[in-house]
Amino acid sequence: MAKTRSVYVCQNCGVDSPKWIGKCPSCGEWNTFVEEIIHKENSSSKISMAGFEPIKQKPVLISSVETQAEERTDTSCHELNRVLGGGLVNGSLVLIGGEPGIGKSTLVLQVVLGMKGKRTLYVSGEESVNQLKMRAERLSHKDPDCYIVSETSLEQLFVHAQNVKPDLLIVDSIQTITTESIESSPGSVSQVRECAAALLRFCKTTNIPVLLIGHINKEGSIAGPKVLEHIVDTVLQFEGDQHYMYRILRPIKNRFGSTSELGIFEMQQSGLREVSNPSELLLSQNHEGLSGVAIASAIEGIRPFLIEVQALVSSAAYGNPQRSSTGFDLRRLNMLLAVLEKRAGFKLAQKDVFLNIAGGIKVNDPAIDLAIISAILSSNIDIAIEQHVCMAGEVGLSGEIRPINRLEQRIHEAEKLGFRKMIIPQVNLKSLDLKKINIELMQVRKVEEAFRMLFGKNK
DSSP: OOOEEEEEEETTTOOEESSOOSBOTTTOOBSOEEEEEEESSOOGGGOOOTTOOOOOOOOOOGGGOOOOOOOEEOOSOHHHHHHHTSSEETTOEEEEEEOTTSSHHHHHHHHHHHOTTOOEEEEESSSOHHHHHHHHHHHTOOOTTEEEEEOOBHHHHHHHHHHHOOSEEEEEOGGGOBOTTSBSOTTSHHHHHHHHHHHHHHHHHHOOOEEEEEEBOTTSSBSSOTHHHHHSSEEEEEEOOTTSSEEEEEEEEETTSOSSOOEEEEEETTEEEEOSOHHHHHOOSOOTTOTTEEEEEEEETTEEEEEEEEEEEEEOSSSSOOEEEESSOHHHHHHHHHHHHHHSOOOOTTEEEEEEETTSOOOOOGGGHHHHHHHHHHHHHTOOOOTTEEEOOEEOTTSBEEOOSOHHHHHHHHHHTTOOEEEEEGGGGGGOOGGGOOSEEEEESBHHHHHHHHHGGGO
């Protein structure tokens, strides 16, 4: 007779308890414990993979292991290849997460339909076959080697994989897949954990790469237990605002590549378009004569691009002045405003300050500090910054302009887009080869010097 027991499992972090608890002692969340029935004889090792038997291994000396380069599969998407580190590694388990409606399924289906000569199996637990067909027609891609099926059973998923023998398996989404060995609802901690572990064994024993699509919770992290992120080889976050056309694919974890890469897409009616030069899209090119606008040279991952920083400073309409920031850390904005008041002598304590990074993207690069305080001051004194000037520099608490990294990449990006002048920290000038630079570099040590260059006698 099968032994059963009842435990309560936190749906946020996965910790279990023999009795119900109001507040989770591990993650601190309230009302997340759900009762689950566990059968002792039904373990994750009993999950059938329909003919895919694991290969028996034995311990070997590390010195006797011959290293080989990972075999990678071209996904036909240059931005996705860059984020993955050169392509999809055979036998790897990749998790793509994002908000509902952001375009996760569109991205994966578009990539699958564009892979020529590869047999793919798309398993959807959320959409019917007809819905997938309609989406494929909208993407206007034709691939006869793409098989689609609407399935939520893990055991049947392995049966389909045995029959089709795909070169790539897609599961949309991992929260909808269930296994018969666990008696709990779809999307619960136990189901997600066991299904992900079984898919990991499947891809490692068959050398078939698997793409998982996952939901995110209201805090912005992958839904389900944290162990899910430890199981997979790569975690990709698909970010963006539904009100803007831009989407960013950002690696959070990558065992076969760097986590500093970045993929940028533009959402269109016919699908996602790869953006090879994001600077041209993020600059409006029509801000001549407008105050409160500055161009910053930023780096996300290892990609340099120019962004437009917009600021608005006005008298406080109510008693307390407002501080609002979109696409930039509000706490850092408050620090820069304090530096402006203490070190540069500009009184902004009784004024509303609104900051926006154009294009709907979020930037964490400290090198855009100089552009932010310049845009704020430009709006405050209502004097426009010259259109063909960009800047890069980190602002310290004493008002000094601190050195930044990868300055040459930033300069070359500004040259490519036709900028004639660039304000940089004086400390970085020593490490530059000026013979290769065709742009006028203006070096500054303090914020006051930058303001004199930008506004002259109007400061």
